[in-house]
Amino acid sequence: MPSATASSLDDTVLSQVTAAIHAAGERLRERYTHHARGISRDEIVSEIYANDDAVLDLLKEPLLAARPGSRWAEDELAGGSLPPGEWWIVDPVEGNINHVHGMPDWAVTATLVRDNQPVLTVVHLPLTGDDYTALAGSGARLNGAQLRVSAKTDLSAALIGTGQAKPGEDEQTFRRIGDSVTAMLINGLVVRVSVPATLQLIHVAAGRMDAFWQFSDVRSGLVAGALLVAEAGGTVTDAHGEPWSLASRDFLATTPGIHAAAVKTLSPIA
Structure with a gap:
């Protein structure tokens, strides 16, 4: 960011x-x-x-x-x-x-x-x-x-989160969420699926969790956590690893040591 x-x-x-x-x-x-x-x-x-x-x-x-x-x-x-x-x-x-x-x-x-x-x-x-x-x-x-993000460098040791951004999203988005959860379950340690986004992102900023992703552009659920994670030393991009902005279609916030692996896992789905 x-x-x-x-x-x-x-x-x-x-x-x-x-x-x-x-x-x-x-x-x-x-x-x-x-x-x-x-x-x-x-x-x-x-x-x-x-x-x-x-x-x-x-x-x-x-x-x-x-x-x-x-x-x-x-x-x-x-x-x-x-x-x-x-x-x-x-x-x-x-x-x-x-x-x-x-x-x-x-x-x-x-x-x-x-x-x-x-x-x-x-x-x-x-x-x-x-x-x-x-x-x-x-x-x-x-x-x-x-606050400081975690020092993790191995995605297979990471506690990772995602969630639904809002009710009534389209079926394609729901299927992407499901596919991405499966991919992260295979490549990560534990995946949490819950709401709201901000309450997972504060854990990333505090080093309690290691990454959060969401297929969404809902501003109110992302901007607070994006700033907190970035200011805590984390990496905030879209799911393809490009700099995140309000115009981005999706969102990824991680500790720097697992960012590349998270992008590799999510980008084929995003």
Whole structure:
């Protein structure tokens, strides 16, 4: 991923973003239950939208105010490049499907993208209180402590992850996911298939996992983790090994020592 400078970003902006994210996280924690909410598809979708609506007012105005002139990417499931300038790519409940099913794997994320490159991100886990943050060119951190990707050099020793980007993707994408999981099961050590993407990418950035791939261009699930992994010393490309951008059709983030082997495994499928 091409580097982007953070010369105009400072700790004050990061603090403003973190405060907004924490406020949203507290409201979502109050809404969280240890049991599933909703049985029918319509009920589940209604719960998901209700979560988003509950925190949007806590996020949008403060984040736009933190960077005057910035804009808001409205559709959290959209992909592709954005017009020039600064944009906030936010997932009010990253892993919303987990939240409404009483599972703990969810977060609140906000990433500032400048000219299609992520330059600042905050990922807040309300149930643990953890904050994963990154500024382009300044490293990635967990609660202020520097993060570093793993030192693995052998794909056969790697813990690797992937997952579905969104409901209702086309059958060809599902078949590619299945084929890629099979290929990684053969070549890696253990493969995790789960959602959301960000909660696997924070593990790559922290050196707990060694790679994550996804056949998707959904921006909100990738930009935060892309910046965190890159700033933690990882390699972020598409599945063919080309530099990743918002225009890329697929995504791969690894520790550098297994990147070539991961590309070799995934590129025939991608």
